[in-house]
Amino acid sequence: MRPSRGPFLTVLIVVLLLLHGLPWWRLVLAPQWPTAATVAGTVLAVVALVGFPLAMFKGHGKAHHDGLAVLGDSWLGIIWQLFVWTIVGELLDLILAITGMHGPERNRWTAGVVLVWTALICGWGLWQARRIPPVRTVEIPMPRLGAGLDGLRLVMIADTHFGPINRARWSAGVVQRVNTLDPEILAHAGDLADGSVEMRRLQVAPLGNAEASLAKVYITGNHEYMSGAADWVTHMDGLGWTVLRNGHLIVERGGSRLAVAGIDDLTAKASGVPGHGADLDGALAGLDPDLPILLLAHQPKSVRMSAPAGVDLQISGHTHGGQMWPFHHIVRLEQGAVAGLSRHGERTMLYTSRGSGFWGPPFRIFAPNEITLLILRSSVPSNG
Known part of the structure; x- marks a missing residue:
């Protein structure tokens, strides 16, 4: 017997009504704008309420209509910000009431500030999401790292999410910036693309020009398992990346060695893709117990198994730093980490990266993107 869709549809309808209804009530009806403005705002709210789920269904369904996906994703970001800042705007409304302002005038001031602020912050968030990520440099102590590898330059990108918006030029810009950092190890920590290899090939192509002197490694994220993970693994291998699927390699410099391991995403086993599934024991099998270990694991919460296994450094993505405030609170509850070193x-x-790209809404609000330069430090610095 198929599970009933009733509860899901009920929750979906309630969420849609809240997202659209609260801004409509507080920003359109309560201010008592002139009739033409009230009618226009109401029509927009109704069209958005009906059109948004249709755009998302058609855009992200089997048809993969990229234009509708962009429309739906963009509106999701905008309506979320309208909803959040409408709630925050109640504080302004309270302040105005305390100062003695009442009636439609107070509501118009509050609505006007919320609308202008939302427009500004969405514009800023769009720029933040679409820019070539700035480089964030972090030094990380690894006491078991040999002196010969002191100062190792590990460059990390994650969550590129090549998707409905063609970001081939952005991709080339990311690679150009990465190459200027002279990475010894270059790591892509998963969530490469949304869509098949055929659909996103041109956006991913510049990654074939990325350079690293010791290793260039990639692992799957959860979104690969919605987009043809096996094909993406083959494609990245063809672009010259070593795909760490529950495996490892050894890098060496100055007589010191480091194990670089990687696991499939935690969702891989449930995805049904044959042979895929996170297997940390398999990834570390056969390693000399004295070797320091760098682990690529897409989701930060994988540290719950990597710490007991004695991994020295885990690097992850997945969180996007929350991407759009205030989602970081939810991310922290689910993953245990949002961004930075812990x-x-x-x-x-x-180390949890805020990611280099974005997923869904093309906005980053109080969650800037990054290319990460991790400089690994031994407890015994090299003489060089």
Whole structure:
């Protein structure tokens, strides 16, 4: 028997009504604008309420209509910000009431500020999402790292999410910036693309020009398992990246060695893709226990198994730093980390990237993107 869709549809309808209804009530009806403005705002709210789910269904369904996907994703970001800042705007409304302003005038001031602020912050968020990510440099102590590898330059990108918006030029710009950093190890921590290889080939193509002197490694994220993971693994291998599917390689410099391991995303096993599934034991099998270990794991919460296994440094993406405030609170509850460096147990450090691209709404609000330069430091610096 198929599970009933009733509860899901009920929740969906309630969420849609809240997202659109609250801004309509507080920003259109309550201010008592002139009739023409009220009618126009109401028509827009109704069209958006009906059109938004249709655009999302058609855009992200089997047909993959990129134009509708962009329309739906963009509106999702805008209506979310309208909803959030409408709630925050109640504080302004309270302040105005305390100062003695009442009636439609107070509501118009509040609505006007919320509308202008939302327009400004969405414009800023669009720029933040579409720019070539700035470089964030972080030094990370790895006490077990040999002196010969002190100062190792590890460049990390993640969550490029090549999708409905053609970002081939952005992709080339990211690679150009990465190459200027002279990486010894270059890592892509998953969520490469949304869509098939055929659909996103041109956007991913510049990654074939990325350079690293010791290793260029890639792991799957959860979105690969919605977009043809097996094909993406083959494609990235063809572009010259070593795909770490529950495996490892050894890099060496100055007589010191480092194990670079990677696992499939935590969602891989449930995806049904044959042979895929996170297997940390398999990734670390056969390693000398004295070797320091760098682990690529797409989701930060994988540290719950990597720390007990003695991994020295785990690098992850997935969170986008929350992408659009205030989602970072939800992300922290689910993943345990949102961005930056954190310690887990006596040995394990976790670095969580805010990601290089974006997913869905083309906005980043209080969650800037990044290309990360991690400089690994030994407890015994090299003489060089």
